[in-house]
Amino acid sequence: MIRVEDWAEIRRLHRSEGLSARAVARELGISRGTVLRALASDRPPQYRRAPKGSAVDAVEPAIRELLKKTPTMPVTVIAERIGWERGLTILRERVRELRPAFLPVDPVSRTVYQPGELAQCDLWFPAVDIPLGYGQTGRPPVLVMVSGYSRMITARMLPSRTTADLIDGHWQLLSGWQAVPRTLVWDNEAGVGRGKPTTEFAALAGLLAIRIHFCRPRDPEAKGLVERANGYLETSFLPGRVFTGPDDFNGQLTAWLQVANRRRHRGIDAHPMDRWDADRSAMLALPPVAPPNWWPRTIRLGRDHYIRVDTCDYSVHPRAIGHRITVRTDTESIVVTCGDDVVARHGRCWARHQTITDPEHAAAARRLRDQARPPARTTTALSTALAKDNLGIEVEQRALGSYDRIFTLIEGGAGKDT
The missing domain is CATH 1.10.10 (Arc Repressor Mutant, subunit A)
Known part of the structure; x- marks a missing residue:
């Protein structure tokens, strides 16, 4: 059997140089029969071992x-x-x-997504301790969203998995996209809904004019795009990184996603960024109203002048005591208003069971307490005033020593000054 290089040279000499088979054989020093077999075959020679029998x-x-x-x-x-x-x-x-x-044919169906059709959502819990302040560390959830058509990934760490924080997280991620997919796919997350959306998420769906689709229980393959994105974050973003807090985590994650979304995605054999324009142009426009402003909490401020959000207490200016106040909360800040007056503004505390006090609120409370406290009065003057007020008569004021003589505690006897 000749080599591939010899086969190629034989064909070149014959077809390009115009040599006869006999001349080619003489040029290469091989037999004429070998030359004829090489010219008759349009495929390079391959070595094939004769099959041997198997014990099976x-x-x-x-x-x-x-x-x-x-x-x-x-x-x-x-x-x-x-x-x-x-x-x-x-x-x-x-x-x-x-x-x-012997098995029936069972082909796998391929799911094909249209531009702007949907985005899959999930919570990812990174296996790293994040400093939360006040000496505490934790592993807050990360909301991950993946567009079906372009495979564009966006994500953000949230303080908790409550409904309010999840809604604010959706709004921030969709604001970054400046567009809204027509369907959001979720599993049965308690803050979103089980089988059907919560009242708050139903209102969010109405605001965005979209549908929220819930996967069947114990069916992770139904949202395989975001599940694989979670694994991608776990293996490619997280290793070797150190974070100083949630803001640092979100900053590093945002910078990394700008690079990750330009890498080739094996499932579509394309870069997500290259398909993003077509994907986003088919999505819905982002509404101008921010959904967290729909659900403010209204309460009457007590004398304690603190409000509780999640597990932390935040001070409010004491001038609002006794008035109804409105508390608006998102993942970054807490704003309290009394009518049109802003009576408190705090950054969101990610640590648990803390008391956050504004020094201005504490100083104002001390001044108001001093103004409300009556001036101190002497015992003698106070007793005289009480006697005048209650009985309407004058009361004789004795020297204190006379009582000691009455009870024979000093010289003079009980008969003196009685």
Whole structure:
């Protein structure tokens, strides 16, 4: 058998140089028959080893009979039925080749997404401790969203998985896209809904004019795009990174996603950024109203002049005591208003069970307490005033020493000054 290089040279000399087969044989020092065989073949020569028999050949008819009756029979059971005493590797390979002929055809369906059709959502809990302040660390959830058509990924760490924080997280991610997919796919997350959206998320869907689709329980493949994105974040973004807090985490994550969305996605054999314009142009426009402003909390401020959000207490200016106040909360700040007056503004505390006090509120409370407290009065003047007020008579004021003499505690006896 000649080499591929010789075969190519034979064809070149004959077709390009115009040499006859005999001249080519003489030029290369090979037989004329070899030259003729090379010229007759349009494919390069390949070495093919003559097939040898396998030990499984003798029992293949028995294997076929067993698979004909039970196509799903395990290899170990087949080995037992046919009395196989050799290794299972070659038997397993032969069964793997024969089994499809006895099984019904079950092709896998490919899901194809249209531009702007949907985005899959999920919560990812990174396996790293994030400093939250006040000596505390934690592992807050990360809201991850993946567009179906372009595979564009966006994500953001949230203080909690409550409904209010999830709604604000959706709004911030969609604001970054400046567009809204027509459907959001979720599993049965308690803050979003179980089977149907919560009242707040139903209102969000109405504001965005979209549909929220809930996957069946225990069916992670229904949102495989975002599940794979979570694994991608776990293996490609997280390793080796150190974070000083949630803001630092979100900053590093945003910068990394700008690079990750320009990498080639194997599932679509394209860069997500290259398909993003077509994807976003088919989405809905972002509404001008921010949904967190729909659900402010209105309460009457007590004398304690603190409000509780999640597990932390935040001070409010004491001038609002006794008045109804409105508390607006998002993932970054807490704003309290009394009418049109802003009576508190705090950054969101991610640590748990903390008391956040504005120094201005504390100073104002001290001044108001001093103004409300009456001036101190002497005991004698106070008793005289009470006697005048209650009985309408004048009360004689004795020297304190006279009481000691009355009770014979000092010289003078009880008869003196009585």
